[in-house]
């Protein structure tokens with residue numbers, strides 16, 4: 001199967017992926033892919049964690065990776081995503097792609113004969129959301145009745161995927177951002193079908209009883225032209241010590257990284273005792289393995 005949207009996975013499928021991850025973590029059994037599996041890593045945007053975690057995961061599962069970027073491949077000269085998918089899927093067993101446009105990701109997936117995994121688009125970051133919720137379960141032991149507050153750019157790709165995945169697993173989601181700045185309606189309405197989610201502009205209201213405080217950059221890749229405007233608009237929503245005091249005393253802090261210290265989060269909070277960002281980042285490779293194993297058998 002493909003993993004393009006967080007909505008592609010049912011609650012049961014998410015739990016299956018977590019079970020595979022647990023099994024790998026606890027070294028219960030040696031899980032491998034077919035011998036000499038090859039994944040294409042097709043990246044139009046920069047990446048450190050997603051690229052390296054999938055590449056390392058594939059190596060440790062016994063396969064190998066081929067990295068292709070938009071600058072040095074024929075994508076640069078306009079070869080379509082459909083034709084690229086047809087060709088790549090005749091060489092490789094998986095395609096992990098990071099593209100600007102979600103529409104192009106769908107074109108890639110619809111024309112591939114092997115599983116396509118979305119490693120981020122303008123609209124979604126489904127593998128990150130799995131990492132995030134898996135990490136929350138590790139920190140809090142149970143997901144039910146937890147309240148997650150996404151602070152800042154509540155219309156970001158990370159927010160879209162995280163809201164869907166969190167509510168599906170029984171968490172309550174509060175989206176905290178500037179008055180009048182709305183989440184992507186498709187993801188917000190879809191999440192509403194699965195569970196409890198609301199928008200807030202008042203930090204005290206949103207963070208009351210919060211168990212998890214999550215933030216992401218104010219300026220996502222592709223939004224560089226609006227950087228100054230966005231930084232100004234989101235500035236009141238920086239996750240800092242004062243804001244954190246509004247959450248539960250045992251609330252944890254998360255960030256998908258890379259962080260922009262002093263913008264969406266302070267160093268004091270990022271490096272503080274309530275931050276679980278390094279465990280979160282570490283889990284990217286574990287979940288990359290679980291996702292590769294899961295999509296290969298579905």
Ligand code: CP
Nearest residue numbers: 047048049050256257
């Ligand atoms: N969190 C995340 O996706 O990081 P990269 O952009 O480094 O892959």
Ligand code: NVA
Nearest residue numbers: 156158216220221257
């Ligand atoms: N919202 C961020 C996530 C980076 C992992 C971006 O798209 O740049």
